Amino acid sequence: MRRTLLAAALSLLVALPLQAQQPTRIGDAAMTQAVTLRERALADDTGWKVVESLTTEVGPRLAGSEADARAVEWAKAKFKALGYDKVWTEPVTFPKWERRSESARIVGAHAQALHVTALGGSPGGKVEAEVVRFESLEALEKAAPGSLAGKIAFIDYPMTRAKDGRGYGPGSRVRSGGPSAAIRAGALAYVMRSAGTDSHRNPHTGITRFDDGLKPIPSAALSLPDADQLARLVALGQVKIALDLDCGWNGEYTSQNVIGEITGRSKPDDVVVIGGHLDSWDLGTGAIDDGAGVAIGMAAGHLIGTLPKGQRPARTIRVVAFANEEQGLYGGRAYAQKHAADLRKHQLGAESDFGAGRIYAFAAKTPDYAKEAVARIAQALAPLGIEHREDGEGCGPDLSPFNAIGMACAGLSQDGTDYFDLHHTPDDTLDKIDPKALAQNVAAYTVFAFLAADAQGDFGSAPKPATP
Structure with a gap:
């Protein structure tokens, strides 16, 4: 009798269709808040002040150099000065080239x-x-x-x-x-x-x-x-x-990924990750590569953090200043390894590492059930002159190791027409950044991070099958 009942139950389960994944949605209240943040960011100069501070007070930041250590201390202090709720570091070890x-x-x-x-x-x-x-x-x-x-x-x-x-x-x-x-x-x-x-x-x-x-x-x-x-x-x-x-x-050197968080109001253990890499080559002062990216992430998180706690997004905004991207994605690989067990808690990620030119396109690699939410983010970005594209270009170099094992990924494409005039040269200096274009980047990342963090539902972060 027990076998008959079990067989009947299994037959019923097979006959029933699998429950469809509920669509990820972004509410009207969040969209209204995003508009306010967008306009505030366009009028704000936090991004400029951050990149000015980094390139002036620290200058070039070759991985493993004395300036690398100063940059870590600078980033910790800057996160705290910008009002982040939590600031910490995670070690990154690599060979040292001089x-x-x-x-x-x-x-x-x-x-x-x-x-x-x-x-x-x-x-x-x-x-x-x-x-x-x-x-x-x-x-x-x-x-x-x-x-x-x-x-x-x-x-x-x-x-x-x-x-x-x-x-x-x-x-x-x-x-x-x-x-x-x-x-x-x-x-x-x-x-x-x-x-x-x-x-x-x-x-x-x-x-x-x-x-x-x-x-x-x-x-x-x-x-x-x-x-x-x-x-x-x-x-x-x-x-x-x-x-x-x-x-x-x-020999070897141990630097740090420097991380700051703006705590979410109701799902603080879930995070949206943005940021850039803290190191640079030594010929210029690392303004476009990637002081701008660090500044964009820090400023975006700061602006979201100025909201009253009841108006913050549901999830936490995590901004990472990655160590030693230039010599082999060491900071990104260390982050992916350390946080692999928490992959599902990473709602969505995007990194700024292509200078400070205006963002002209947005795309996210997500499951179909999240397409509606992606479209809502694109709607909020459109007034910034940003086009919605179906096919993304990745989520930035430092997040690529985490994306490779399953983190959901978005890309905000910057105009890099003149990026490789300056890239890795003595000409990579602060004067090459247009403050208005930088503010447009900050506005875009602020809107993106806020809406992704406040979405009802997820964007598909899940472990990928191991590659043989």
Whole structure:
């Protein structure tokens, strides 16, 4: 009898349709509050004051440097000064790379200086040798083993300008893959046309990699005018350059992800995560990359925190200033590892790490049941000149490790038309930021974070199946 009843119950369960996921919604009261916050943010200068403070009082913040430690203390103090309810740090450990000096020159009949910068991760060394020019990474990869013995490989690949920065992918691959290809061909050193779109004598640095089993060689980037000059000289005949880099790895360092929270009114354990990365390269002062992103997140959380507690969103706003993004997403990876067990509590995430140009598009990668709520967020963003797009571009580099294991993700796309004129160069300074464009970014992130945190229902954060 018991088996018969059990079988009948199981049959009934199979016959019943699965209960549909309730749609995620955003109420009218939240939309009204978002309009008020949006207009307040446009008239507010907190974002500007924050990035001005960071770039002036700390300046460049190379991961593992003395300024890295000062930046952590600055971020803790700034969160507290902006009224965050909770501020703490989480350790991030990584190899420490140091830049000490760098120079290059053409030697011989056409002797002249070249403007170069060592690529992050390069070893030091002095090399004087003939240059062999290649038009692309693929061309260098086809070079026969040993064919560059005693020579310096030079990739002269021009990066293309684009509003969405799509030209950076191929350009950055020249930086990351070129040195290993040069080593396989037998080269003594490697130089490249910088991954950038400007016309100034400012070389663009950035991290490079060396494949396992290869002995690293000195690797550097030329400013674009110097790359043009070198290419013209190579076309005239044999050219030698002398490259002198004093840089390299020096043990390990432990920095910190710095985190501030504005506590939610009814679901404080659930969070919407925004922010940027606190470290920068050392050539400029890290204003657009990524002082602006840190400032946008801090200012957005601050504005939401000024609301009376009964008018705050249901969930907590968490702003993260990530450690060492530039050399390998170390802060983002550490955050994902530490908070993996709380993945479902992460309602939605978005990171600002593409400068301070105006945001022109919004998209969120969510299940169908959350589309209505996403559309409501887009509705509140539209007066800022932001278009709703169905396909997102990701949620920013530091949140990508968490997104990879299941955190729901949104993207607020910034106009990066001139971003790679400045990226990783001495020109990445405060004067390149338009205060009005920065305020538009703060307004967008404020609206996004507030509405996502106050939504009735979720946006689909859930663990993804492990990849074999």
